[in-house]
Amino acid sequence: MVDLKGKIALITGSTSGIGRMCALTFAREGASIVVTGRNEERGAESVEMIQNIGGEAIFVRQDVMEEIDWKNVIAETLKEYDGLDILINNAGDCILEPIDVMAFETFLFMMRVNTESCFLGMKYAIPEIQKQGGGSIINMSSVAGLKGGLNGTAYGASKGGMTA
Numbered sequence: 001m002v003d004l005k006g007k008i009a010l011i012t013g014s015t016s017g018i019g020r021m022c023a024l025t026f027a028r029e030g031a032s033i034v035v036t037g038r039n040e041e042r043g044a045e046s047v048e049m050i051q052n053i054g055g056e057a058i059f060v061r062q063d064v065m066e067e068i069d070w071k072n073v074i075a076e077t078l079k080e081y082d083g084l085d086i087l088i089n090n091a092g093d094c095i096l097e098p099i100d101v102m103a104f105e106t107f108l109f110m111m112r113v114n115t116e117s118c119f120l121g122m123k124y125a126i127p128e129i130q131k132q133g134g135g136s137i138i139n140m141s142s143v144a145g146l147k148g149g150l151n152g153t154a155y156g157a158s159k160g161g162m163t164a
Contacts, residue, residue: 005030007135008081010073012064012121013091015042018140020049022088027055031086034077036062064091064117070124078128085135087125089118089162092140096151107154114158139163 009026013019015037023033027050035046035057043059050057060076062069077084092114095106118139129135144152145159 003030004086007031007085008034008077008083009086009088010034010036010077010084010125011088011090012036012062012117014088015039015046015059019088019090020046022090023050023057024053024055026086027057028053031055032081033057034073034081035059036064036073037091038063062091064089064121065112067120070120074124074128083132084125084128085132086138087121087129087136088138088140089121090138090140091117092158094155096155098151099153102154107157110154110158111161114155115161118162 004026007030009031011019011023011026011033014023014033014035023035023046027033033050033055035043037043038061040059040061043061047057047059058080060073062073074084093110095110097106122137125137129137139162141163142159144156145163148156
């Protein structure tokens, strides 16, 4: 890993799973973490876990599909840390259903949560990262975005959009 001391990392969906592991790993390397997600209890758990290893973190409730939440999470990040160096677009969802029974609303949800949310994250993070002189954006995708799978039409399409 690289030395992340003094860096500020916003990690969506860091209330559980891969996002939480990314947050813990980045905190171990010295980054201050902005934990986001919809579940406040799990957000508090992630912050506590980071603090227990000597890291620094805050939690900001966020639904990545809502533009107003992106504006808020960036504002709270700047208020707390006065900058942003790293964005990890990790939040997402996976609904596997045959296309002939999947509701169109489910398809649209998958596109919003897995693809459009990354657009919003980059839209609002890039100007702040540029003010720091540059940084990193990591969009977490899936091999399903490269090759479809059984019942994965919406998931594969949304991850393919993200990968592109």
